[in-house]
Amino acid sequence: MVLELVSPNELGRALGIDAGSRPLPVTARSLTPAEVRAPAWREIGWMAAVYVLFGIACFAVIELASTNPTLVVRLPIVAGAAALILLVIAWRKLSRHSGYRDPGIIVEVDEEAVTVAWPEGRDILPYDQVVVQRILARTPRNSVYFDGIVLETAQGPLQLGDPAFAGGNVAAGAILRKLDELETAPARAA
Numbered sequence: 186m187v188l189e190l191v192s193p194n195e196l197g198r199a200l201g202i203d204a205g206s207r208p209l210p211v212t213a214r215s216l217t218p219a220e221v222r223a224p225a226w227r228e229i230g231w232m233a234a235v236y237v238l239f240g241i242a243c244f245a246v247i248e249l250a251s252t253n254p255t256l257v258v259r260l261p262i263v264a265g266a267a268a269l270i271l272l273v274i275a276w277r278k279l280s281r282h283s284g285y286r287d288p289g290i291i292v293e294v295d296e297e298a299v300t301v302a303w304p305e306g307r308d309i310l311p312y313d314q315v316v317v318q319r320i321l322a323r324t325p326r327n328s329v330y331f332d333g334i335v336l337e338t339a340q341g342p343l344q345l346g347d348p349a350f351a352g353g354n355v356a357a358g359a360i361l362r363k364l365d366e367l368e369t370a371p372a373r374a375a
Contacts, residue, residue, distance in 0.1 A: 209363075210295035213356035216349060221285050225278040236271050240264055292336075292345060294359040301338050308339045312367055315360065318342060333357045 333346015
């Protein structure tokens with residue numbers, strides 16, 4: 186069975202949908218550069234908010250402190266150093282994704298086949314020719330998190346999941362459900 190490591194119910198829960206309830210066709214597309222950088226921008230936003238709160242606290246201490254003025258004088262230096270550290274962290278987070286280029290891959294999962302289209306052409310894989318090399322899942326503390334699958338295509342292995350595709354986990358889950366249906370259909374007919 187394709188889903189021997191992850192039950193259909195666990196897969197549906199990990200995908201945020203009921204197993205088998207997503208109607209086909211399902212489409213996934215590779216992420217744009219802005220979508221790849223979005224998590225880094227969210228983290229930077231949280232760090233900036235914490236820095237602003239730190240700055241307000243420093244300003245309050247400087248204005249309200251009446252004891253030990255030598256320590257209070259150092260607070261602007263600490264705030265400046267914190268701002269510099271924040272800028273370096275933000276630059277490093279964003280520079281990780283600076284070389285990313287959208288490969289323009291679109292994966293469509295329908296009732297008969299999986300179609301993988303890229304700028305140079307397209308690969309239509311009927312389900313009897315679909316090869317799933319690996320199911321990517323994490324299981325921290327009794328929970329199952331579905332990270333996608335590695336699909337064998339004419340262009341080589343394709344990691345289909347949310348980290349690289351918009352709607353990637355849903356498309357990967359649809360492929361697994363369809364393969365599972367095809368494997369269990371002869372057993373039900375017998």
